[in-house]
Amino acid sequence: MTSYARITGTGSYLPPRRLTNNDLAAELAQRGIETSDEWIVERTGIRARHFAAPDVGSSDLALEASRQAIEAAGITAQDIDLIIVATSTPDMVFPSTAAILQNKLGITNGCPVFDVQAVCSGFVYALTVADAMIRAGTARRALVVGAEVFSRILNFNDRTTCVLFGDGAGAVVLEASEEPGILASDLHADGSHVGILCVPGHVSGGEILGSPLLTMDGQAVFKLAVGVLDKAARATLDKAGLTEADIDWLIPHQANIRIMQSTARKLKLSMDKVVVTVDQHGNTSAASIPLALDHAVRNGQVKKGQHVLLEGVGGGFTWGAVLLKM
Numbered sequence: 001m002t003s004y005a006r007i008t009g010t011g012s013y014l015p016p017r018r019l020t021n022n023d024l025a026a027e028l029a030q031r032g033i034e035t036s037d038e039w040i041v042e043r044t045g046i047r048a049r050h051f052a053a054p055d056v057g058s059s060d061l062a063l064e065a066s067r068q069a070i071e072a073a074g075i076t077a078q079d080i081d082l083i084i085v086a087t088s089t090p091d092m093v094f095p096s097t098a099a100i101l102q103n104k105l106g107i108t109n110g111c112p113v114f115d116v117q118a119v120c121s122g123f124v125y126a127l128t129v130a131d132a133m134i135r136a137g138t139a140r141r142a143l144v145v146g147a148e149v150f151s152r153i154l155n156f157n158d159r160t161t162c163v164l165f166g167d168g169a170g171a172v173v174l175e176a177s178e179e180p181g182i183l184a185s186d187l188h189a190d191g192s193h194v195g196i197l198c199v200p201g202h203v204s205g206g207e208i209l210g211s212p213l214l215t216m217d218g219q220a221v222f223k224l225a226v227g228v229l230d231k232a233a234r235a236t237l238d239k240a241g242l243t244e245a246d247i248d249w250l251i252p253h254q255a256n257i258r259i260m261q262s263t264a265r266k267l268k269l270s271m272d273k274v275v276v277t278v279d280q281h282g283n284t285s286a287a288s289i290p291l292a293l294d295h296a297v298r299n300g301q302v303k304k305g306q307h308v309l310l311e312g313v314g315g316g317f318t319w320g321a322v323l324l325k326m
């Protein structure tokens, strides 16, 4: 048994193809779909996103992010004894992207691997599961990854969704520690809202039944998100015996700057304490939080010893928060 699970290394990866809003608007115009940089920036805060090449899968993005996280932790891939990948865009129906990643990393120690499917809340779910497994003594060095290729499931004839998402991956190494690391978490779901954000298609009898493309009622998701995120933050702080004033950094799911501003306002946090990458990455679903965390670590914003609150929200409807000491 161990007291804590602590993040000892972070990594991230964005595929090289970057599209600004103007680039995307020009591509959509060829399909007769009208949008503009002005609309996208004003409604979402997004200025650019990255799209993976057609032959690049979530496991490829996860591999690059994982290599960085493993190097930052000062360990080797063989030291990893648990892999959890949060993704809604797995390489295959099965096996898991985590199994594919284990093989690509050359890990031959037989460690357990599995995917977590909680859409944009996937990383906070995966981190909470890994934390529990480490504290229970089931693992000592977990690799926890969020990796997505949402470009594959976008409907480029639907301007209300296709301008919002991007591809990428983020990873952390989470190790058993006597020093404080993850302090508390708070996870939720309400399955009565399945239909407001989904990819309804499924494989059956050798065919795809239903649409394999993302559909979203943006306003419904927006309203639910701003209604739950500050409550999850407070519940997590309560469990750790801390208050809003103790938060050094808020790293929310990067979907829309207006949702982040609303949460920050409710928590009485200045936007200076909020890590924002949505402008450059768009919404990368389960990858958005570990991507933002890695950027904040590498650019010197997030430092060792600081309290960081991670918050996820998305399809399911799912939401949750993780409070940790770096």
Ligand code: UT7
Pocket: 034, 035, 036, 039, 040, 043, 044, 120, 159, 160, 161, 163, 197, 217, 218, 219, 221, 222, 225, 255, 256, 259, 283, 285, 313, 314, 315
């Ligand atoms: O990661 C999971 C979590 N997901 C989210 O957090 C997404 C939450 N929702 C949102 O971020 C926002 O609801 C959106 C960004 C999706 C939409 O913003 P909105 O302020 O709710 O806009 P709206 O849907 O009310 O649309 C306003 C107008 C409409 O035109 P009319 O009916 O007023 O004439 C839309 O047709 O904007 C139009 N519109 C666009 N115009 C230009 C919708 N998409 C576009 C577009 N370009 N891409």
